[in-house]
Every structure is written in C-alpha cells, then in structure tokens.
Amino acid sequence: MSDPDPLVARLRAAGCVFAEEEAALLLEAADDQDALERMVRDRVAGRPLEHLLGWAELDGRRVAVADGVFVPRQRTLLLVDLAAGRAPRGGTVVDLCCGTGALLVAVLARRPDLDGHAADLDPAAVACARTNLAGPGPGRVHEGDLYDALPPALRGRVDVLVVNAPYVPTAEIARMPPEARDHEHRLALDGGRDGLDVHRRVAAGAPAWLAPAGVLLVEVAPAQVATATGLLVAAGLVPQTVTDDERGVTALVATMPAAGAHR
Template sequence: MGPPVSPVGYDALVARLRRAGCVWAEDEARLLLTAGGGPETLAERVDRRVAGEPLEYLLGWAEFCGERIDVESGVFVPRARTALLVSAAVRVTGPAATVVELCCGSGAISRVLARRLTAPRLLAAVDVDPAAVACARRNLAAVGVPVFAGDLFDPLPAAWRGRLDLVVANAPYVPTAAMVLLPPEARRYESAAALDGGPDGLAVLRRLAAAAPDWLAPGGHLVVEVGRAQVEQFHAVLTEAGLVPSVVRDDVFDATAMMGRCPDDVAGRRYEN
C-alpha cells in the first residue's frame, strides 16, 4: 500500500520531518496523514512535531507491546525498551498472581500484563501525578484495574501487606545531572517527576526497594528498570533491603531490568495470620 493521499503531500511532509531531525520520518508522515482532523489540524500537528513535541502526544496514543496506549501531554510515553521489564515480570510470576504496578504513568505495563499473565489478579496501579492517574484510568478501565493516586505503596490498603506476588515499576532513574542529555522531546514535554531519579538516579528506586519486603508475599518479586551503569549499585540496594537480586539485559534496546526476590523467611513475617 502506498502513502496516504493528502493535500500536504507525503513526500514534502517526509522531507520536512527529516529536516527537523525525525529519524523515522516516513513512518511518522504516514501516521500524521492518517490521524484525521482535516488539513488545518494536520498542519498544526506537523508544526508541533517539527517544533519537537512527541509524536505520541499529537496522535493521542503510543504503541507498546502490541497494545495501543492512550497518552496525553505531560504523561510519560512508554518506551520500546520497557518490553524487557514486562517479559522479566512475566518470567518470574506464576498463575493467579497478585500484581501491583507503581509509578504507572499511562498504565501501559498493567495493560500488557493483564493480557500476558495467566489468570492474574491485578489489584491496582499507582502514580503520584494526577495527569498520569487520569490517563491510566482510561487505559485500564477495560481490564478492571483500579488506579490509585499517591506515592508508591502509600495509597494501598494495609491488608495487602505481605501478600503481593509481583510489584512492577518503571520508576524514574535518570540522574539529575544527566537530565540535560535526554532527547529534547522528553526533556521539554514529559513530566520531570517521571524521569528525574535524583543525584544518582536511584532516589525513588531506593525507597521502593526498602519498602517492598513489607508488601511482597513469600517468593514474591520486585521488578524494575534501571540504567546499565546502575546495576552494581542497585544490586547492593536490593541486597541491603533483604531481597535477592538478579538482572536481565537487552542489548538491542539498551534495556536493563532488575528483579529482587523476597526470601520465604523474610516476606510477610510481620503480617502472618
């Protein structure tokens, strides 16, 4: 199938996008031309894209692990590399698992896990940003996952302590000093709170690891994404928290996921019936 027919002109649009630095100019041109809304809307979207606004905000959705995820301005756009986080979570989680996603953003991870896990009990997704919470509620309504507003475990019912089989989170892990090195479309348009992980990038992840043993069931797992250079340091963080660390890499997408397993003699000790 050839490119869509438009008064703007496919070839001219590709050339303009390429001049603006869009690496996948042909794909972006097709998506913009088929997004609907008429010539004026198209022209506005193209101008915004050339100015650096993320394509996903202009379309209103992002593709993630085969799912079309609603996104809106300011909400973290799910990245292709986070597919490794999903596959790592599936690998360590058995059937009928109780699952919570923290720092959920658009809810993309929970949406995919609802399809991939066997008979999962996805109890909740959580985010501290009101815009992300609203977006995640739209994405997760169809799979029946409630979305709570709050910081990490804070909004979860106390009765869930010691009973979670999987806690998954794509928490912010970019060191503050490295924020200036991010692509402009991320740095200028996405929420800094979803990206900035503090001085060493592990400020949120360190709090998450420290709290996780109180919430995980025996043999339960915390699964998170980190940067390649943070593996050794976060390995120590997980160990100090009483979790057993492991790591998986995807060199194609430069992705790193780390798991922390809660040993049977640690998990849930304070919350036995």
C-alpha cells in the same frame, strides 16, 4: 535526491528517523488540513508524536497518552517479559510508578489470570492509566506516593512488583532528547543526584508488600547496577541482573525470601 513527499521531507529535515511512518500516522489522526498543519508544526518543533496522536504503542497495543505524561519506551518490554513469566497462576501484580499503565496493560493481556493494580503520583498519568485499565471489577489504578497509594489489603500479597521509576540523574536531564526533557513531566524523569532516589524508597518498602518468594522488577542504567544491587540486598532481597542487549536495557530481579527461609 529530494523526497517527493513534502510532509515526509519536513519531518525528515526535523530529525524524525521514521518520517514516512510518522507522516502516515499524522495524516490518519488529522481531521482536516489545518489540523494536520498544526500537528506537523508541533512535531517539527519537538513535541512527541505520541502526545500529538494521543496514544502510544507498546507490545502491539495502543494506550492513551496525554500531554506531559511519560511516553512508554519499547525497551521496558523487558519488564513485561519478566513479569508475565514469573507471576504465579492467579497471582497479584502491581505496576508502581505506572505512568500510562502501559506495562500493566501488556502484562494483563498476556496473563489475564492475574490480579493487577497500578499506582502513580502524577494525576495526569493516573487519568491515562484509568482510561487504559478501565474494566469490570474494583478500581485497579490508585493515586499517591509509591506504596501509600496501594490498598492496605495488598500488603504482603504482591507476587510481582514492577517499578519503572525515574532513574536519570538530575545533572543528566539537560542532556536528554528535547522530546523527553521539554515535554514529559520532570517527576517521571528525575531520579535525583545519582538517579536512584526513588529506587531507595522502593527497595526499603518492598519487603512489607511482597508475598513470600515474590519478586521486585526494576529498570536501571548499567552504571547503577552495583549501587542498586546494594540497596536491594540491604532490604533483605536477593537480586540478580538481567540484560537485554537487543533492546539496550538492564533490569534487576530481586526476590523476597520464602517464608521461613534464612535471611
């Protein structure tokens, strides 16, 4: 039976699984019929819904998203769960490779006692993160290459380091859904030959920034667990694997030995 709503029918024919929900959001966002038609045309052509709307939802909150910027994935809520659960009272959490800053937004919403900082190399992502993390106090969003972006005062003081770094192997980029492959900056997707180029740098630099007993949280593909675990062990961290089957995601939790502990 054909869909009685032509907008829903167009979206469904284009492969939009949640066509009814998307139609309602596009109708809400469009200023007039012409704007709606442009948005629907772009959506049917494969542009991410979040880029059209200008926001993405994570953990019940809307965060600003701009064209080209990595759209936060629902599976990465595992990192939010881990960060919010492991950070000590009044501790410091850093969201490295932050993209929109959505992970830090979610963590601080759950744990307003924490001191949060975010950093990214992509200027467009940094602009989004600054919008999403605007508020009183000193700037918490920093632009630069991994740890080079962070204020020196954070060295050795980070209790939780959250890193959703790109981990798609270069050869696999072409097999990604067009929404990501064609519309998100490659910088946020391409992890190099085995997908772990950025993870190598993150692991090597983490001990200088983590507080004693601090933890590094990273998302990886299941096939990367063994190699990534080896990187963390080589850096002097103590890793464990956490798998969330419901969300279809795997994370590594790597702990910095406490001060004075035998390594």
